[in-house]
Amino acid sequence: MNAVETLTARHQKSAAHEIHQNLSIMPSLRTMIIGCVDPRVDPVFVLGLAPGEAAVIRNVGGRITPGALQEVAMLQEVARAHGARPGGRFDLIVLHHTDCGITALENHPDQLAGYFGIEQAALPTKAVGNPRAAVAVDVALLRSNPRLPRDWVVSGLVYDVHTGQVEVVVPPEAHTS
Numbered sequence: 001m002n003a004v005e006t007l008t009a010r011h012q013k014s015a016a017h018e019i020h021q022n023l024s025i026m027p028s029l030r031t032m033i034i035g036c037v038d039p040r041v042d043p044v045f046v047l048g049l050a051p052g053e054a055a056v057i058r059n060v061g062g063r064i065t066p067g068a069l070q071e072v073a074m075l076q077e078v079a080r081a082h083g084a085r086p087g088g089r090f091d092l093i094v095l096h097h098t099d100c101g102i103t104a105l106e107n108h109p110d111q112l113a114g115y116f117g118i119e120q121a122a123l124p125t126k127a128v129g130n131p132r133a134a135v136a137v138d139v140a141l142l143r144s145n146p147r148l149p150r151d152w153v154v155s156g157l158v159y160d161v162h163t164g165q166v167e168v169v170v171p172p173e174a175h176t177s
């Protein structure tokens, strides 16, 4: 079987098409997670997410890029369109991990600079290759973003793909702007 056949067959065996009909588009944990596309680091498994609990954005490295910020802004509009009222804690979790494939792109600074929307000379500020430093960089970027609602609480986690442990590198805190 090819991958599509395998996965649609699994779907038919699961109760997924029956049990999820009453879920809200609004995440029940009032949480959004930004993580990496790496197949080993799916937040469903790493953090035990249940259906409907969190919105998840995944990109290369789980980085806060202009594209990721655009998606966060779009999701805020979606929430407003669905009647979400401002106020109340909302968690934004940045989830990075060890052994990330983004380090392979350090030999392609043109691609990385374009991804982050910065000059190649500024790439060291993004700490590609050091997940603990990189997650701190990205949390700081979010906390200083004036467009992020004041009651959004940002944190930074690093998942070790070899030990299976998650470390809270940057504890949750409301953003600073």
Ligand SMILES: [Zn+2]
Pocket (backbone or CB within 6 Å): 036, 037, 038, 060, 061, 062, 097, 099, 100, 101, 102
């Ligand atoms: Zn990765």
